[in-house]
Amino acid sequence: MTAGNATNGSTVDTAAPPPRRWSRFAIMTGLLVLALLVTCLLSLGIGQYALSPTQIIGILLQAIGIDTGWAPTVTTDAGVLLSIRMPRLVLGVIVGAALAVSGVLMQAIFGNPLADAGVVGVSSGAAVGAAASLTFGLATFGAWTTPAFAFFGGLIAVFAVYFISRAGGRTEVVTLLLTGIAINAIGGAGLAFLTFLGTTSTREQIIFWQLGSLNGALWPNVALVAPLVAIGTVVALLVARQLDLFALGERTARHLGVRVEPLRMTVIVTVALLVCAAVAFAGIIGFVGLVIPHLMRMIMGPAHLPLVIVSALGGALLIAAADLVARTAVPLADLPIGMITALVGGPFFLWLLLRTRRESGGWA
Amino acid sequence: MIPELSPPDVRLVATGVVVQPNPFARPILDDVSIELHRGEVHALVGPNGAGKSTLFSVLSGDIDPVVGEVWLDGEPLHSIRPRRLAQRRSVLLQQNTVAFSFTVEQVVRMGRAPWAGTPAEADDDRVVAEGMAATEVLELARRPVSSLSGGERARVALARVLAQDVDILLLDEPTAALDLKHHEDVMRLARRRATSGATVAIVLHDLNAALTHADRVTLLSDGRVAATGAPAEVLTADRIEHVYGQAVDVFPHPRTGVPIIAARH
Numbered sequence: 001m002t003a004g005n006a007t008n009g010s011t012v013d014t015a016a017p018p019p020r021r022w023s024r025f026a027i028m029t030g031l032l033v034l035a036l037l038v039t040c041l042l043s044l045g046i047g048q049y050a051l052s053p054t055q056i057i058g059i060l061l062q063a064i065g066i067d068t069g070w071a072p073t074v075t076t077d078a079g080v081l082l083s084i085r086m087p088r089l090v091l092g093v094i095v096g097a098a099l100a101v102s103g104v105l106m107q108a109i110f111g112n113p114l115a116d117a118g119v120v121g122v123s124s125g126a127a128v129g130a131a132a133s134l135t136f137g138l139a140t141f142g143a144w145t146t147p148a149f150a151f152f153g154g155l156i157a158v159f160a161v162y163f164i165s166r167a168g169g170r171t172e173v174v175t176l177l178l179t180g181i182a183i184n185a186i187g188g189a190g191l192a193f194l195t196f197l198g199t200t201s202t203r204e205q206i207i208f209w210q211l212g213s214l215n216g217a218l219w220p221n222v223a224l225v226a227p228l229v230a231i232g233t234v235v236a237l238l239v240a241r242q243l244d245l246f247a248l249g250e251r252t253a254r255h256l257g258v259r260v261e262p263l264r265m266t267v268i269v270t271v272a273l274l275v276c277a278a279v280a281f282a283g284i285i286g287f288v289g290l291v292i293p294h295l296m297r298m299i300m301g302p303a304h305l306p307l308v309i310v311s312a313l314g315g316a317l318l319i320a321a322a323d324l325v326a327r328t329a330v331p332l333a334d335l336p337i338g339m340i341t342a343l344v345g346g347p348f349f350l351w352l353l354l355r356t357r358r359e360s361g362g363w364a
Numbered sequence: 365m366i367p368e369l370s371p372p373d374v375r376l377v378a379t380g381v382v383v384q385p386n387p388f389a390r391p392i393l394d395d396v397s398i399e400l401h402r403g404e405v406h407a408l409v410g411p412n413g414a415g416k417s418t419l420f421s422v423l424s425g426d427i428d429p430v431v432g433e434v435w436l437d438g439e440p441l442h443s444i445r446p447r448r449l450a451q452r453r454s455v456l457l458q459q460n461t462v463a464f465s466f467t468v469e470q471v472v473r474m475g476r477a478p479w480a481g482t483p484a485e486a487d488d489d490r491v492v493a494e495g496m497a498a499t500e501v502l503e504l505a506r507r508p509v510s511s512l513s514g515g516e517r518a519r520v521a522l523a524r525v526l527a528q529d530v531d532i533l534l535l536d537e538p539t540a541a542l543d544l545k546h547h548e549d550v551m552r553l554a555r556r557r558a559t560s561g562a563t564v565a566i567v568l569h570d571l572n573a574a575l576t577h578a579d580r581v582t583l584l585s586d587g588r589v590a591a592t593g594a595p596a597e598v599l600t601a602d603r604i605e606h607v608y609g610q611a612v613d614v615f616p617h618p619r620t621g622v623p624i625i626a627a628r629h
Contacts, residue, residue, distance in 0.1 A: 248474060254446055
């Protein structure tokens, strides 16, 4: 098998694709960043107090000590932007990235393109944890209490789904989805019970979780969530190459040198971390982890390193856009963002289903 | 136990291996020993359920036997870390499904993963191209593996194993999905690798392939080694009939003189 056969074929293809793939990645990243910036500017400008892009940039630069003369002289404008619209937008962007990256990670270890925090029940596990901390008025970990409980709830849910639905290193789609239905049902029961136990104000908070909303986001929330998502995303980038090997099945991944068990645990904990960060203050925002990795895979191919990066950007963009719609679609009303993403995600899911059925007779 | 200083041509050894699903069940492997030598193609044959795949898993390090030991170049197999192991032996399984739409070239390139960050990384492009050329999958390079036929996928998986570029190859029924020509290609490939110093173990169903291409055959029956040695000595008409429960004729090939096995009916 040595060089004998290789000489007559020249080194076709093997050297060519990487540069092309990298340029595609660069273009995609550039477009997403651009779209994200434009959406953010729009989102910051549109609302009861309309602000022009130059005013926005002026206020932002003023806030970091650079005076351009673009900033409006009315201080309420700066206040609206800096303490209401900005934290909300930044939280949304972070949450979107977290959900999309958690989707990529789950799909990789489940070897299954339908794994998503919402579908599989991790989000409702996390919501039960968060709701419990509120209903019982716990402050075990200070400001971290709600995210911490969300993390434990989410972690229990991921573990449950993972160990129930996997057989021989893979998950059948049907088993995974049915497990998700069961976990979501249990999570729903827990939430219902906690809603029943709670006071009027905790009830309201729990319901707002189930709908998902960025309304009322504050800078301290952002400060709590941002480091968690940063850690989760860095871990995702570090394990990305090994996740590629997981696509060959667990045994083959091990034969190629992957330490399967530690990798699996790392990824599961990271998923719980990302989902808890997303859920703790924004509630259950569904379908981002399903739609974004799918779309990005169609455009970029399945290699995980670029996929994690463009999915993070794509998730951020989706939430930023969805939140803009949530704030502005109905005058003077703030729609739940979970409703918007579900409106996008539900039809997308159906389209995926139809497409897969047409091409290969459905998910086996 | 520590094996007596193994001569350098013994690469992978299993001694007295017992594998049992639980302490009360009948063992799948019962006191099985096998030696894989440098420069040899070693065929593992036997009827369905004889324990070939389990022995294969033991040799590749997927199953740690409760009783018995496996040694790679004199080191206990279970003490070698996965990455270092991957730099010394490659494994081809029967099932080679690929999740997501990775292309052929991407999958073959995954065979280079054990060498990432080592000086051998410099050879990536050459070794990947050679592996793809040897298995005739170059023209499929840009296609997603999920769109290929069973036989094409099997060849892609083999190309990935070749791209790993190590000198111990463990192949579980690499020819099962292949047509006549590609079947022979794979066996010749194994032969060439062995001739240039590699150690090759192949699980086979086709006894004629074992007779034609293997240097050594181990015949498993009911979780035990029925016979091991030169192919023509192991695969006799009497022993095959006894182990498989099927009468056969064994006669010399008219041109090469290599024995041929044909089921009697």
